[in-house]
Amino acid sequence: MRIAMMGAGAIGGYIGARLVEAGGDVSFVARGAHLQAMRQNGLRIKSPAGDLLLRDVSASDAPADIGPVDLVIFAVKLYDCEKAAAALGPLIAGNTRVVTLQNGIDGIEILRRHVRGDKVIGGATYLSGFINKPGEVVHAGGLTDILVGGHRDPVIHELHALCDRAIGLQLKSVAEIDxxxxxxxxxxxxxxxxxxxxxxxxxxxxxxxxxxxxxxxxxxxxxxxxxxxxxxxxxxxxxxxxxxxxxxxxxxxxxxxxxxxxxxxxxxxxxxxxxxxxxxxxxxxxxxxxxxxxxxxxxxxxxxxxx
Ligand SMILES: NC(=O)C1=CN([C@@H]2O[C@H](COP(=O)(O)OP(=O)(O)OC[C@H]3O[C@@H](n4cnc5c(N)ncnc54)[C@H](OP(=O)(O)O)[C@@H]3O)[C@@H](O)[C@H]2O)C=CC1
Ligand SMILES: CC(C)(CO)C(=O)C(=O)O
Incomplete structure (x- = not known):
């Protein structure tokens, strides 16, 4: 399964790195100084569950460099949501799913303005973290839950299997996400x-x-x-x-x-x-x-x- 993280910050960077560590095929859409640092020195994770340095990261600010994927994990701040959603096009193919882990209740509706409605799956996570400096994400510790919709969806099923192999990602899919x-x-x-x-x-x-x-x-x-x-x-x-x-x-x-x-x-x-x-x-x-x-x-x- 090919995965793209839209946003490589606290949530996208941390979850993406743990999925790579577990053997996942993950690319990151990132930008600015963070992208430059990831390209030069890799993506560093500091976490009570274990530090991690991914030296060779697949990362770009152009989704077209990554191309179609099976799953996009969407994790940009809500003020960047509209623009990032509009940029998803090159990542989307017939069966691609887009899972948003954004806070609040607005992300799904914004995404559905740019991606066909049935591809968008809501989610929420209680993981906590922040970008400490370009190229470095700190996971603060505490809860590790990730709850997503798409209970019977095959892409979510595969994500579940990958999370089960990863450190510190407790994914649960539910029938009713609202x-x-x-x-x-x-x-x-x-x-x-x-x-x-x-x-x-x-x-x-x-x-x-x-x-x-x-x-x-x-x-x-x-x-x-x-x-x-x-x-x-x-x-x-x-x-x-x-x-x-x-x-x-x-x-x-x-x-x-x-x-x-x-x-x-x-x-x-x-x-x-x-x-x-x-x-x-x-x-x-x-x-x-x-x-x-x-x-x-x-x-x-x-x-x-x-x-
Ligand atoms: N941090 C947390 O503890 C938690 C956050 N959340 C939610 O998850 C969502 C993401 O938050 P978080 O991970 O903290 O955010 P971060 O700010 O840590 O990371 C988002 C990253 O996405 C980048 N970005 C934004 N737009 C684009 C774009 N178009 N192309 C490429 N990169 C882009 C940002 O770049 P730049 O740095 O240049 O802005 C930033 O590096 C939010 O809705 C938040 O509320 C949910 C649970 C916990
Ligand atoms: C509090 C936390 C980490 C999870 O409840 C969160 O969602 C946030 O800080 O944005």
């Missing part, structure tokens, strides 16, 4: 809103009585929005979220907080911003998410200088 995506959306919007606004890992937030009230408020607002949208959280969700958050090492913060720290654009419009927008639509007050959205909106396109 509830998985909404659960991740509610979980992550609270985690990203709190860790970004408070500039802290999740451990200290849960340990501080006032900070904890705020992250739980974000979670509860998300639950109300999801229920109004027709995607109520399943029984036991509140406890499951706390378990997930405490499964990360305490210093771990969201990908949005990592981007904020590095002065990069952030996904706030699709996370707390989307909660705020849906709250308005359904007549639900979301004071926590609205505050996160409005406060961080200033930095949505990248850092604003202090002076």
């Amino acid at each position: 509830s998985v995506l909404w659960e991740k959306f509610v979980t992550l919007a609270a985690f990203s809103g709190a860790t970004s606004l408070m500039r802290s890992g999740i451990g200290p937030i849960l340990g501080d009585p006032e900070a904890r009230i705020f992250v739980e408020q974000l979670r509860d607002e998300g639950m109300a929005v999801a229920a109004a949208a027709g995607h109520p959280m399943a029984e036991g969700f509140e406890d499951r979220v706390i378990k997930r958050w405490t499964a990360f090492p305490p210093h771990v913060k969201s990908s949005m907080a990592n981007d904020l720290e590095r002065g990069k654009p952030i996904e706030v419009v699709w996370l707390s911003g989307r909660m705020h927008e849906l709250g308005m639509k359904f007549g639900l007050a979301t004071p926590g998410h609205t505050a996160v959205f409005r406060a961080l909106h200033l930095h949505a396109a990248g850092a604003v200088p202090w002076r």
